[in-house]
Amino acid sequence: MMFSTTRNALLPLLAAATAPIASRTTIPVLANVLVEAADGRLRLAATDLDQLVTVGLGVDMAQPGRATLPGRMLHQILAKLPDGAPVQITHDAQAQRARLTAGRARFDLPTLPAADFPAMKAPGEGGDEPSRFSLAAPQLVALLGRPAFAMSREETRYYLNGVYLHRLGERLAAVATDGHRLARATLAAPAGAERIDPVILPRDTVANLLKLKPEGEVTIAATPTRVSFSWGDITLMTKVIDGQFPDYERVIPKADQQSVTARIERKPLATTLDRVMAVATDRTRSVRLALGPGAVTVSATEPEHGSAEDTLDLADYAGEPLTIGFNGRYLIDGLEALAGDSVTFHGDSAGSPALITDPDDPDILVVVMPMRV
Amino acid sequence: MDAAESVESALDAAGRGEVVRKVIHIDMDAFYASVEQRDNPELRGKPLAVGGSRERGVVAAASYEARRFGVRSAMPSVTARRRCPQLIFVPPRFDVYRTVSRQIHAIFAEFTPVIEPLSLDEAYLDVTGNLKGIPSATRVAEEIRARIRAETGLTASAGVSYNKFLAKLASDHRKPDGLFVITPREGAAFVEGLAIEKFHGVGPATAARMKALGIHTGRDLRERPLDFLQQHFGKSGPYFYGVARGIDHRPVRPDRIRKSIGAEDTFSVDLVTFEAMRAETRLLVDKVWRHCEKSGLRGRTVTLKLRYADFETITRSRTLPSMIAGRDEVDRIVEALLQALFPIEKGVRLLGVTLSSLNTEGEAESPQMRLAL
Numbered sequence: 001m002m003f004s005t006t007r008n009a010l011l012p013l014l015a016a017a018t019a020p021i022a023s024r025t026t027i028p029v030l031a032n033v034l035v036e037a038a039d040g041r042l043r044l045a046a047t048d049l050d051q052l053v054t055v056g057l058g059v060d061m062a063q064p065g066r067a068t069l070p071g072r073m074l075h076q077i078l079a080k081l082p083d084g085a086p087v088q089i090t091h092d093a094q095a096q097r098a099r100l101t102a103g104r105a106r107f108d109l110p111t112l113p114a115a116d117f118p119a120m121k122a123p124g125e126g127g128d129e130p131s132r133f134s135l136a137a138p139q140l141v142a143l144l145g146r147p148a149f150a151m152s153r154e155e156t157r158y159y160l161n162g163v164y165l166h167r168l169g170e171r172l173a174a175v176a177t178d179g180h181r182l183a184r185a186t187l188a189a190p191a192g193a194e195r196i197d198p199v200i201l202p203r204d205t206v207a208n209l210l211k212l213k214p215e216g217e218v219t220i221a222a223t224p225t226r227v228s229f230s231w232g233d234i235t236l237m238t239k240v241i242d243g244q245f246p247d248y249e250r251v252i253p254k255a256d257q258q259s260v261t262a263r264i265e266r267k268p269l270a271t272t273l274d275r276v277m278a279v280a281t282d283r284t285r286s287v288r289l290a291l292g293p294g295a296v297t298v299s300a301t302e303p304e305h306g307s308a309e310d311t312l313d314l315a316d317y318a319g320e321p322l323t324i325g326f327n328g329r330y331l332i333d334g335l336e337a338l339a340g341d342s343v344t345f346h347g348d349s350a351g352s353p354a355l356i357t358d359p360d361d362p363d364i365l366v367v368v369m370p371m372r373v
Numbered sequence: 374m375d376a377a378e379s380v381e382s383a384l385d386a387a388g389r390g391e392v393v394r395k396v397i398h399i400d401m402d403a404f405y406a407s408v409e410q411r412d413n414p415e416l417r418g419k420p421l422a423v424g425g426s427r428e429r430g431v432v433a434a435a436s437y438e439a440r441r442f443g444v445r446s447a448m449p450s451v452t453a454r455r456r457c458p459q460l461i462f463v464p465p466r467f468d469v470y471r472t473v474s475r476q477i478h479a480i481f482a483e484f485t486p487v488i489e490p491l492s493l494d495e496a497y498l499d500v501t502g503n504l505k506g507i508p509s510a511t512r513v514a515e516e517i518r519a520r521i522r523a524e525t526g527l528t529a530s531a532g533v534s535y536n537k538f539l540a541k542l543a544s545d546h547r548k549p550d551g552l553f554v555i556t557p558r559e560g561a562a563f564v565e566g567l568a569i570e571k572f573h574g575v576g577p578a579t580a581a582r583m584k585a586l587g588i589h590t591g592r593d594l595r596e597r598p599l600d601f602l603q604q605h606f607g608k609s610g611p612y613f614y615g616v617a618r619g620i621d622h623r624p625v626r627p628d629r630i631r632k633s634i635g636a637e638d639t640f641s642v643d644l645v646t647f648e649a650m651r652a653e654t655r656l657l658v659d660k661v662w663r664h665c666e667k668s669g670l671r672g673r674t675v676t677l678k679l680r681y682a683d684f685e686t687i688t689r690s691r692t693l694p695s696m697i698a699g700r701d702e703v704d705r706i707v708e709a710l711l712q713a714l715f716p717i718e719k720g721v722r723l724l725g726v727t728l729s730s731l732n733t734e735g736e737a738e739s740p741q742m743r744l745a746l
Contacts, residue, residue, distance in 0.1 A: 154693060156705045179743050246746040327741055353744060372740040
């Protein structure tokens with residue numbers, strides 16, 4: 001195998017391709033990136049066995065071939081080459097070594113046979129016909145990215161370690177929860193997504209997808225076990241979490257049945273919470289919200305760290321005054337998932353979940369369970 | 374067991390007429406059930422069980438009306454309902470029980486700083502040198518009972534004696550709403566006539582073994598020499614030897630803070646299959662969780678202990694970010710820990726499950742509430 005390209009063409013694609021590579025792995029080939037050159041095109045791929053990223057680009061090709069090269073090392077070398085440097089990579093299959101030359105710099109890297117690189121079946125390959133649909137990249141990023149903060153890290157309820165993508169009437173919905181808070185984003189289901197089976201996208205996949213910053217139109221292919229996202233020359237393919245997402249809809253409070261409704265400026269509330277939490281410990285992060293007509297007072301008291309209080313005006317208030325405790329961090333995360341100038345807070349009691357919505361955007365909601373304070 | 378330390382020197386000490394301690398054991402009568410009946414007049418005089426009525430539910434406490442039907446705490450709810458079809462199930466309100474428990478503790482604290490709580494509703498008090506200078510321990514016990522009744526509207530039984538073992542036996546003797554005193558002169562005689570099952574530290578398994586050895590009463594126990602008891606009951610031998618003579622030098626330990634809640638079992642035949650070990654761990658989890666419910670304690674760390682046939686002992690544990698809320702979650706973690714050990718090549722002679730990183734403050738669950746997912 002031998003091909004030539006430039007550092008600038010290869011680097012961003014290699015960065016994308018190596019996204020799934022874990023910092024430590026016990027299977028050597030998983031630390032490598034698969035490099036395939038054929039028909040004037042280069043294909044790079046890396047996997048952690050659960051997800052696979054492939055990228056493609058056109059190169060000047062002298063000789064086709066395939067090999068796997070150490071992913072991180074290759075990425076670092078390219079990053080340290082001068083801007084715009086031409087790069088040539090030659091693989092000697094016999095010696096199992098690859099040589100990268102750029103100007104007068106020369107790097108010899110060990111390789112592993114391409115045959116060792118684990119194959120991963122694309123959605124629908126040798127199985128059910130996948131649902132196929134496309135979304136503009138910003139839409140997809142909003143759909144999966146906005147609820148992502150609520151994904152769980154607890155291994156025992158592994159089925160919460162991701163974003164639940166499913167049909168909700170005429171809409172496509174993405175939900176994440178860690179049992180303390182929940183967030184849901186929706187959008188009008190695009191053509192082709194009518195019969196999508198519900199899937200749980202693993203947290204690493206969601207994180208990588210957001211990191212890869214998709215552009216243009218993203219094509220999604222989904223079966224009950226595998227999903228792929230493709231745009232430009234990049235494809236991210238993933239297995240889904242094999243589990244049952246809980247019936248989450250019943251924990252979302254009905255907005256019209258809550259005894260308290262308040263409209264609060266979103267960013268000032270987040271700033272106020274952050275300020276008051278300066279005295280809260282990392283362990284509890286508990287804050288108290290005293291809501292009433294005209295104002296909300298945010299306070300925190302930590303026996304050994306002092307106390308803090310701040311008051312914020314609020315516009316519309318309906319209901320009796322309500323004092324309710326929260327993990328302040330959860331509230332801030334939730335507020336950041338919303339985009340509008342103000343939010344509507346719906347609450348019922350100090351022991352029932354609070355619903356936070358955007359009065360101008362019905363496509364996002366956040367539910368936060370209170371804390372005893 | 375602490376009593377094992379030096380039975381002989383204890384006997385000597387008693388013979389030398391050292392200061393006789395005054396120990397009170399206070400035990401609230403049908404605590405959880407009584408609180409529920411106090412707070413809801415409709416439940417008074419009726420057979421009541423606190424606990425889950427569902428399939429896997431367990432009775433946490435039974436009112437005296439229910440006990441008449443043979444309903445006992447730790448009994449599966451299904452069995453309880455079979456014994457008493459009109460049994461009313463009430464979900465536990467641990468917050469309330471803890472509040473009452475703190476009230477009672479505050480009353481104890483007025484009389485003595487030497488308080489050893491056993492659970493929310495039970496404690497040992499050493500009133501040898503009490504704060505009010507009351508010479509008679511019986512008077513102290515009477516005053517405490519009266520104060521508990523006046524301040525909480527609940528009844529407590531008290532046992533007064535010169536050690537923990539006898540004080541606990543005494544409180545049980547006139548239950549409910551009773552007071553019983555065992556003086557140093559009566560101690561040995563009181564124990565003589567006692568059925569072996571009544572001894573603290575003698576569970577169903579030990580009772581069966583004692584009976585097989587011809588030990589049915591305290592008198593039978595007293596007739597067995599120390600080396601015989603040590604041979605058959607190991608570490609517990611000296612304790613049994615002592616208490617059979619009314620001697621128990623375990624101190625009332627005021628600052629005893631529980632670090633963990635655990636249960637383990639040694640099997641008569643080594644276990645080899647995952648299924649068999651799984652079945653045993655379920656029982657252990659049940660046992661641990663029952664204790665959690667009784668004490669109001671919760672933990673974040675689950676540890677699985679295994680002892681192989683060759684006595685090699687290993688432990689595996691997992692710590693969660695927040696307090697574990699339910700039995701099933703403990704069970705799932707234990708299953709995952711066990712699963713990770715397979716394939717196991719050696720037989721397993723002992724399994725243990727322990728919950729630690731406890732909320733020793735008595736604050737039950739984490740203040741963060743959970744969504745009802």
